[in-house]
Amino acid sequence: MAANNSNFTCPNVCPNYEKVVEKPPEYLEAGMSRGSENPYASSYVPGQIQPPEKKVYPAGAPPKYLPQPTDSTSGDILGMGPIGPWAAGHLDWTPQAGTTGVRPVVDKYSITRYSTGEWRKHNEYILTPIATDKAKATDINSRKDITNAFINLDNKQADSNKKLEKRVKDLSYWKKRVEETIKAITDEINTLDEDRTRLKGACRILNMPEAISRECLELRTNRYEPDLVRDDAEQELIKEVSIVGEIRRVFNNTLAKVEEQMIMNKAAKTSIEFDWSDKMVSLKADKRNLNLTPESNLLLYHPGVARWPENATTLEYWEHFCSESIRNCDEVRIKSENLRKDLSTIIAKGSQDMKLQADRTNYALAETVSATEELCEKLEENLKDNLQKIADVENLIDYLKDALRKVDERAKLVMTRLHVRNYDRPNVENCRDEAQYALIAEAKFIKETSESLCDKIREAESVRSELMKYRGDLEKQIRRKKNSRLNIDQDRLARVRAHMPTPKEFAAG
Template structure:
């Protein structure tokens, strides 16, 4: 048996006591004589003289000692073997029990591990299904955004066409009125909504990509869990009676890339946490998209109603202006007729004055040939002169009035032409606003279509 080793404390104390004793003086190094065992006992023949019959034989007591030593050694060997056998049996029983207990604990640990793996596998599968469903819902909202963006092209074309059509109005109807201001406001609103929908569409695409990435990460983790569950389930089913077990000496080691239970749990927990965070972000984005589509469609329809109201009001103003112009045109035409009659009457009156003028002037002319003293400025002469002067003034007044009437007629004709031209302008404006613009605006999409449901 091995000698028990001294404890560290005792060895330290012994070392201290030895250190305190004085060191012996060194002796010179010389070769010592070899020790010899001499038989010098009473029965020894060492002192006899060398004779020829002497041989090296054992003495009887040496023979007995030798046998006794063998007996003792055999007995000690048997006792030691018996003790070793008992210890071996006890050790075998202990190791067998320990192996069975360890195997049971290992099997239980594998069972617990299977439960843990199954738990995380179920959680991952749930998150994968929820994230996949959420991505599908987000894809639906993304399609709504695309349909809404396409539907908004129609209002944009309508507003642009209305502005271009109204550029064909004639002066003085080519004014920056309320309709134009509302159309410009509608056009700006459409552009802003288009930019908003494009940004939201890009955000939805990015969120879907992130959802798919996290879904793929969770699927890889879930796939590893499924494979691990299959491996651990097979390992749990192994027993001492299994026929497909064998030695694998090189497996009793830890791989460099192995994880700890804490990092293993944290890995799946972090994957699930990030997936749930992205799912929540996707839910919030879907709600945001719903609100954006609702608000933008309502804003567009509200602005469309404002533009239609401005068009209706403008058309009413144009109709009223056209009605008044037509009324004044009728009045002007009537006055033109009266003025033409007046001019004809004045011309006739002037013509009628020519005969009395001829009579009066002929009388004066003939009386100018009276001889000598008969050429008297009598009453008849004075009246004839007064008659000529009166007729001259009357004709001058009539001609002046005729000129005034003719100028008035010319002014009335100019007014008639202006009124007719203005009526044509108003008719053209009414045609553009009512027949072109308002008719085109009947194609404006509904709220349901602007919200992306169609």
């Protein structure tokens, strides 16, 4: 503003000032001449002097001591005659006044040098309060500049506050998302820890069916020789032990994966918590900055802070880092959730397989017990028939012995008769008559009958011995079946396998 008004008086000091557009002076070029004579020069003529004329100034003209619109600083308006300003010397108050070589003629009284216009201009310069006007202008400009400066400062501060408020909102948004992510990963860690505990419990519970299966196999080794067979129940028990081993291997592998996933979950949680801590510190700092005003306490100078820190990042990288941090944590959490689903599936299917195999084993044992019971019933029926046969054979033997006694009595009778006839008939009376032939034939028949009865008795006794042996075998087999198969498979194995864990116990851990 001062530069624009340097060519004329300040309008704030002279409000009624109207700029006078003056025509620029025209100067002769080098080598040109004014002419042979001065147009204003005139010769003196007596009686030419006129009485004084009253000067008339236009309306609204400034005071007489200030420059007038009719003033001129050029000496050409004055004639160069015997009287007038030129009488005492030469050019001395033109615009070139003061230039070396054009000094006026000096008389003994004064130096005539300046024109009236210059005098008035000098008066205007003296009367014009330049310093005061400058002070007022400076005051006005300073106040205006200060007002504008504070308006700009307020605008800048409002813009900074607006940007800080937006930054606080952005930080609050990301902090909320990070808190949600932390809560989700924390819940996932707790849930995975519960599932890990459940899996460890399932591994411990798995020792029971293995011990039960092995004990069942060991108990079945106490069976007697004929019943020591590799039947379906034996096959199912061996398969049960194998399934338990496979399930334990799968459980242990899954537990190792869970332990590794737990480490990844805790690492992700630690990373996202560091991010949350940084955001909390930044949010607290920005909120404190947002609440600061020029009237706040503890405002200090911190030279050199108006610069970018060495570790400063771009806004795009910050947003990328925030989203990537949350995405990485979510990826770890989703992987953990999938592992938990696999873990639950493994436990459920493993317990289901154990239950199905236990059912198969129990079914095979039930089939074995049922077959053994049927066999025992059949053996008992055979034993009952055998006992009846033994009784019948014994009755037969008694009958044969009784018959043999009767035959022996007949033999004694015949022998007595023959003895009497042979030794008691004298001489010719001891003849071979028909009675003698009949008695001899009777004796022979009795002897044959006696021998036949003895053979029958011996055969019956042999049959009775065989029946008695078969009876012993039946009784032994019945006792063995009841002691080995029924007692072991039905009673002892049933009591042991009654403690077989259920799928609910596996799921509960």
